[in-house]
Amino acid sequence: MKFVLATHNPGKLQEMSSILSSLGVEVISPGDLGIDIEVEETGSTFAENAMLKAEAICEAAKLPAIADDSGLCVDALNGGPGVYSARYGGEGLDDRGRTALLLENMRGQTTRAAHFTCAIACVFPNGDTLSAEGRCDGTIAFAPMGEGGFGYDPVFFVPELAKTFSQLMAEEKNEISHRGRALRLFAQQLETYLKK
């Protein structure tokens, strides 16, 4: 069974494809099907937004679709940017601009705890759904470090490894990341679902 990955974000697409392929789940991107839909994220939770994206792509592709809604929740910013992580600072900013804004808003803050959350939703053409969530705890670094990954990776520091997400190899990040955890849980559910 082939699953369409309902994302426009190239960083996510790469991670989702690699994690799911390693778990034996066959995936294609919406681009492979000529589908380019922008889904409005009107939900108030990661789980709701993931479901909205998976539903829209499943409907368009007539194939099972998997979506990821994720974000960075910073304690000192009352859990922000959270579900607004992709839109932090407005539409004009890119990943680098959003990261700079985050560091600016954290200036002088000694409480730097943060976590990434990832909600995965899967919708099948018959209306069945599966969902899973994953979390990774860390802190906000004082300056960007590393070149890898995407989004807020250069400033997300993992104390146990003494490195930012950007300083990890892709496989190392996937092993501990919110996305890796959520997708592995999802794959377990999928296995049970497909046996029914």
Ligand code: ITT
């Ligand atoms: P799609 O909705 O098309 O999947 P998006 O980037 O808009 O792409 P989200 O609404 O889920 O996706 O926003 C998630 C944002 O959170 C993303 O743009 C990054 O800025 C950030 N983010 C999520 N996971 C991340 C990760 O593993 N590393 C760094 N930043 C991450």
